[in-house]
Amino acid sequence: MRARVVRVALVAATVALVLLAVPLAVAVRYAFFADEGGELERDAMAAVVRVGPDFTAGDPVELRAVRPDEGLALYDAAGRLRSGSGPARGGAAVTRALAGGVARSRSGGELVVAVPVSSGERVIGAIRASTGAGTVWTRVLWGWAVLLGLCLVALGAAVGVARRQASVLAAPLEALAGTSLAVAGGDLTARAEQSTIAEIDEVARAHNTMVDRLAQLLEHERHFTANASHQLRTSLAGLQLGLEAALDDPDADQRAALAEAAERSRHLDHTIEEVLRLARSGAGMLASGQEQPAGDVLAAADRRWHGAFAEDGRRLTTIWEPQAGRLPVPGRTVEQIADILLDNAQRHGRGTVTVTLRDLGTAFALDVADEGSAGLDPRVIFERGVGEGSGIGLALARQLADAAGGRLSLASTAPTRFTLLLPLHAGG
Known part of the structure; x- marks a missing residue:
C-alpha cells in the first residue's frame, strides 16, 4: 500500500507540475524575448538622440553599441545603410520604421528593432538595433533549467510528503492486519487500536465488534x-x-x-x-x-x-x-x-x-x-x-x-x- 500511495501522489504531483510548468515555460520565453526587445528599443532611442538632421547632407554619424553583442545601424529615407553595423538594406523592420512607427521583427537568426529618425514632422531615417536570437535563447534555456530544477525540487518534496502520508495511512492498516492474524491464530483478546483516520477507525471498530461477537459465540459454545x-x-x-x-x-x-x-x-x-x-x-x-x-x-x-x-x-x-x-x-x-x-x-x-x-x-x-x-x-x-x-x-x-x-x-x-x-x- 505504501508504494501505491507514493505512486498515486507522484502521478498527481507530476500532472500538476506539468500543467503549471508548461505555461510558465512559455511565459519565460515570451518574457525574455520581450525584455530583449525592450532593451534594443531603448538603445535605438538613445542612438536617435545622437543623430542630427545634417546626416542627410553627408555629415558622418558615429554610433556606439551599448552591449558587445548588439549591432546599431543608421539608414536613410531610402533604406540604405549610412552608418554603423548592419545589412546594406534595412529590411522589413526599417521599412516599417521609415513609415513612422517602431518596428520589431526576427529574421536571419536576429532580433531586430527599428526606430524612426525624424526632423520636424518628416522621417529622415531609421536606427536599426539588432542582436542574435541565440543569445536570447541561451537566457531562455537557463530560465527553463531553473524552472526544471524547481519542479524537480517540488517533485522530491511531494515524494517525501507522500511517503510520510503513506506511512500514516499504512501503519493503522498494517496494525489491523496484524490484529486479524492474531485473532486467526487464536488470540481472541487482540483488539485493533484507534488511529487518527476516521475511515480506518470505523473499520477497526467494526473489526473489534466482530471479534467481540466471535469471542462471545465461542465462549457460549464452550459453556x-x-x-x-x-x-x-x-x-x-x-x-x-x-x-x-x-x-x-x-x-x-x-x-x-x-x-x-x-x-x-x-x-x-x-x-x-x-x-x-x-x-x-x-x-x-x-x-x-x-x-x-x-x-x-x-x-x-x-x-x-x-x-x-x-x-x-x-x-x-x-x-x-x-x-x-x-x-x-x-x-x-x-x-x-x-x-x-x-x-x-x-x-x-x-x-x-x-x-x-x-x-x-x-x-x-x-x-x-x-x-x-x-x-x-x-x-x-x-x-x-x-x-x-x-x-x-x-x-x-x-x-x-x-x-x-x-x-x-x-x-x-x-x-x-x-x-x-x-x-x-x-x-x-
Missing part, C-alpha cells in the same frame, strides 16, 4: 459443551449405577430396576432439553416451559439421589408443607438446579443433606443444606473454574436460575446452605 458434559455425566452415572446394582443382585426386582432406569432416562432427556434451551436463550430469559407441582419435582429428586447418599452412609431429607408442594414451578429448570446442588453436597459436603421448600407468597425458596462448611468465598463460588472440581456445576446452576428470573446464592457457609429464590408463575 454449552461444558454444561452438557457436566449434566449428562451426572445423569448417566446414576443410570449406570442403578443398572449395575440390579445386575449384581440376583434377587433384585428387575421390573423395579427397569422402571427406575426408565425414569432416569426420562430425566436424562429432560437434562438434554434443558441444556439446549439454555444454550438457545444465550444471556436472555429461558423460554416458558412446562410447570409442575414443586412437591413432585422434589419427590423425583429424592428418588434419584436417595440411593447415592445411602451408599455413602449419609441421609437425604426433603421437607415441604402441603401448600408449598402444590406450588407450580418450572419443573425442568428446578430439577436441574436441584441435581447440581445435591451433586455438590454429595461431593463436597458432610453429614445429612436437607432439602427444604418454602412458600414465600410471590416466590418460593428451595434450600439445600448439609452439615459441612463451604471453604470458598461466596463472591467467587459461582464463577466457572473455581473450586476443587470442574468449577462448572454451581456456575451452571446460577445461570439457570438467572435465566428463569430467579436468584441462587450461598446463604450460609457453616453449615453450608444454598438457597434458590424463584418468582411464582415466572415461567421456566
